[in-house]
Amino acid sequence: MKTKHKIIMGDCLEVLKSISAESVDLVFADPPYGLAKKNGLGWKYSKHITLQEAWDIFNKDDFFEFNIKWVTECMRVLKHGGSIWVCGSFHNIYQLGFILQHLDAKINNSIVWFKPNAQPNITCRMFTESTEHLIWGAKNHIKTKWMFNYNLMKTMNNGKQMRNVWEIPLTPKSEKWAGEHPTQKPVELLKRIILACSKEGDTILDPFVGSGTTSFVAKSYGRNSIGIEKEKKYLPIIKKRLNPPQKTINDSEAEVQYLEN
Ligand SMILES: C[S@@+](CC[C@H](N)C(=O)[O-])C[C@H]1O[C@@H](n2cnc3c(N)ncnc32)[C@H](O)[C@@H]1O
Known part of the structure; x- marks a missing residue:
């Protein structure tokens, strides 16, 4: 099956307005968590510095308003029965859950992603965060039932029902070959979500690609995708991942477009 992938460079609050209502089957959003500091913290003996990207820094009121706006737009473009997945940490996930419930999404699960090799805590004044959280909601589930590929998930979990605690290590170096993005998600995480809640030929939207x-995994599994990103510095990484030097069978079946908003 030939799949289509659009990468739209721009602010998702603007770009989303140009996407038709009820036109996508699945939304995956990995938004700013609002945890970055202007000057990140680091260890003496390690190169790791906590997040300090300007795109993740908000004041309290602006952050809430931003979250309401993008979640509302994502719910508008989602088809009836479509799924929306949002991820975060304690910094943003409660707000996102509140907003989704307020917009009448049916919450199906909250997933705890356990990272066995999470970074140590630098301040030593609290427990070491080693989880992230994902909320799975569905739109207008009464009119059209949401999709859940139960049997496939069971097969992927050695024949046992898949639980809501997922043990997945931090993104391995082997997946970072195309360049450095400070919060690149592991392929395994997206693979589970996309295979659980969509079928071949469906369209998946990621407003913070x-x-x-997300587009890379959608392309690998025969789904179409729309990815939105506002920082131009990440475009070369996206291009390398979506148009790799060595083509696989799926690559030749895909059309990738890069658009400026
Ligand atoms: C948490 S990261 C997503 C990482 C992604 N899941 C991956 O695997 O690489 C959030 C991304 O959203 C982008 N971003 C932040 N605000 C945005 C906005 N208003 N519109 C579009 N992109 C935005 C950031 O530049 C950043 O690349």
Whole structure:
């Protein structure tokens, strides 16, 4: 099956307005968590510095308003029965859950992503955060039932029902070959979500596509995708991942477009 992939460079609050209502089957959003500091913290003996990207820095009121706006737009473009997945940490996930419930999404699960090799805590004044959280909601589930590929998930979990605690290590170096994005998600995480909640030929939207992980996984599994990203510095990474030097069978079947908003 030939799939189509659009990468639209621009602010998702603007770009989303140009996408038709009820036109996408699945939304995956990995938004700013609002946890970055102007000057990140680091260890003496390690190169790792906590997030300090300007795109993740908001004041309290602006952050809430931003979250309401993009979630509302994502719910508008989602088809009836479509799924929306949002991810975050304690910094943003409660707000996102509140907004989704307020917009009448049916919450199906909250997933705890356990990172066995999470970075140590630098301040030593609290427990080491080693999880992120994902909320899976569905739109107008009474009119049209949401999709859940139960049997496939069970098969992927050695024949046992898949639980809501997912143990997935941090994004391995082997997936970062195309360049550095500070919050690139592991392919395994997106693979589970896309295979669980969509079928071949469906369209998946990611309003914060970053290094292009969602589009990359959608392309690998025969789904169409729309990815939005506002930082131009990440475009070369996205391009390398979506048009790799060595083509696979799926690559030749895909058309990738890069658009400026
Ligand atoms: C948490 S990262 C997403 C990482 C992505 N899941 C990946 O695997 O690479 C959030 C991304 O959203 C982008 N971003 C932040 N605000 C945005 C906005 N208003 N519109 C579009 N992109 C935005 C950032 O530049 C960043 O790349």
